Amino acid sequence: MRNNDLHRAYGIIGSSLNHSLSPIIHDYLFKKSKLSCTYTSFEIKPVNLGDAIAGIRALGIKGVNITFPFKQKVIKYLDKLDSSACTTGAVNAIKNTQGVLTGYNTDLFGIRKTLADRLKFNPQRKNIIILGAGGAARACIQAMLSKKPTSLLIFNRKSQNASLLVDSFAERNKDFANNIKVMTDIRGRESNYRTNLIINATSAGKEYVKNKLSALSRRGMLENTIFFDLNYGDRALSNKLPEGIDKSEDGLYMLAAQASKSFQIWTGKAIPPYEIFDYLNRKIKRK
Numbered sequence: 001m002r003n004n005d006l007h008r009a010y011g012i013i014g015s016s017l018n019h020s021l022s023p024i025i026h027d028y029l030f031k032k033s034k035l036s037c038t039y040t041s042f043e044i045k046p047v048n049l050g051d052a053i054a055g056i057r058a059l060g061i062k063g064v065n066i067t068f069p070f071k072q073k074v075i076k077y078l079d080k081l082d083s084s085a086c087t088t089g090a091v092n093a094i095k096n097t098q099g100v101l102t103g104y105n106t107d108l109f110g111i112r113k114t115l116a117d118r119l120k121f122n123p124q125r126k127n128i129i130i131l132g133a134g135g136a137a138r139a140c141i142q143a144m145l146s147k148k149p150t151s152l153l154i155f156n157r158k159s160q161n162a163s164l165l166v167d168s169f170a171e172r173n174k175d176f177a178n179n180i181k182v183m184t185d186i187r188g189r190e191s192n193y194r195t196n197l198i199i200n201a202t203s204a205g206k207e208y209v210k211n212k213l214s215a216l217s218r219r220g221m222l223e224n225t226i227f228f229d230l231n232y233g234d235r236a237l238s239n240k241l242p243e244g245i246d247k248s249e250d251g252l253y254m255l256a257a258q259a260s261k262s263f264q265i266w267t268g269k270a271i272p273p274y275e276i277f278d279y280l281n282r283k284i285k286r287k
Contacts, residue, residue, distance in 0.1 A: 009059075010266065011040040013052055013074075014067035019233065021280060022065055025259045028279055033269050037062075046073070053077040057099050063266040066092045068203060071135025078103045088142045089168060090135035093262045104265055107139035110258035111199075111230075113273055115143070118253050119226055123147040127193050131155045131212060132202030133162040136230055140201050141165070141180075145173050151193070152180045155212060157204065159183075195221045200229040206237050217242035230254060233284070253277050 012022045026039035042064070044052050049070055054077070056064060066074050071090040075081065078094065084105040085091045091103035115121045124147045130140050133156040144152055156162035162182040170180055195216060200209050209229075216222050222244025229236045229250050236250035256276035264270050 008035075008037040009040065009061045010037060010063045011042050011061065012065040012067060013042045013044060013049075013070060015043065015046065015069055017041040017043045017067070019235065020067070021232075021255060021284070022259065024283060025256070025276055025280065026263065028283075029259070029263050029269075029271055029276070032271070033267065035267065046070070049073060050077055053094075053101065056094065056096055057101060060099075061096060063093065063095045063262070065262055066094065068135070072138075075103060077101075084108050087172075088135075088138040090138040092135070092258065093265060095265055104262075105139055106258040106261035106265070107136060107254070108143055109261040110254035110256075110273075111139055111143040113257035114228065114249060114251075114254045117257075117274070118249050119228065119247070121197060121226055123149045123197065125150050126196040127151050127153075129153045129155060129195050129198045129216070131198070131200045131209060132204070133158070133165045134201065134203060137165065137201040140199050140230075141169050145169060150179065154180070154182050156182070156202070157208075193221065194223050195225050197226045197228065200227070200231065200237065206235075209237050210240070213237075213242050213245070217244050252280060256280060 010026060012020060020041060023039050023041055030037045042052060046069065053074060071092050074091050078091065078101045080100065080102040082102060082104040085103040088105045088108055090105055093104040093106045095102050095104065123144050126149045128144050128149050130137055130152065133154060141152065154162045154166055159182055166180050166182050202209065222242065224246040225244050227241060227245045227248040229248065232251040232255060238248065238250055241248060253273065257273035260271050260273045260276055
């Protein structure tokens with residue numbers, strides 16, 4: 001790669017990128033926009049994150065997406081944070097402006113667009129459950145709180161992680177603090193309501209998610225409930241959903257929307273999420 005090529009280089013940083021569709025998406029967007037740019041997967045070990053971010057600055061790489069498990073850990077290596085990253089406490093896109101690295105959270109945009117465009121769902125005055133307490137869950141919580149739902153339950157295998165997450169949001173949303181709860185199991189009076197929306201934002205496998213949904217169904221918490229799985233493809237739980245799930249959506253449209261936002265941040269060019277979504281459906285022959 002020639003030095004000049006680095007100034008047209010973009011990519012994604014994560015620890016396991018075999019399944020990522022981001023290179024396919026951005027290659028399509030660069031070609032469509034007639035931009036001579038490249039998009040590369042940078043699979044790294046957690047111990048090398050600082051060096052990887054320094055490399056972006058030193059080499060003049062124009063921008064990168066950040067995925068699991070680095071959405072929170074990357075923040076300390078950046079120079080600035082956009083408001084989307086500040087409110088969520090997580091970063092999944094970085095823009096390099098003459099050596100100044102700014103972090104953004106385009107997951108927030110992707111979640112909002114999926115709820116509006118695909119699920120036609122307004123969280124206001126609704127009961128919401130979020131599975132997980134990582135970087136993706138942060139964007140989900142912020143998207144929900146901005147619409148003032150009736151209640152928000154966070155299920156996570158490690159209650160301490162979830163409690164720290166909830167505390168950070170409750171401090172900024174004091175009027176709603178009493179409506180945010182943490183649970184590791186389904187019990188008590190919090191389980192006596194109907195759930196309108198469940199979002200799977202966990203890195204746990206399908207079996208964990210399926211067991212949680214089944215437990216909610218047994219307790220009578222599911223009735224005309226929407227299930228939104230942030231995973232897509234083979235990693236998403238798309239079949240054999242328990243009784244009470246009215247409709248479901250995987251994370252492919254969210255991926256298209258967050259890619260659309262990242263591309264606009266980097267290049268100033270706006271490509272509608274539905275156009276990227278349609279391209280992906282044709283490209284991967286989705287059923």
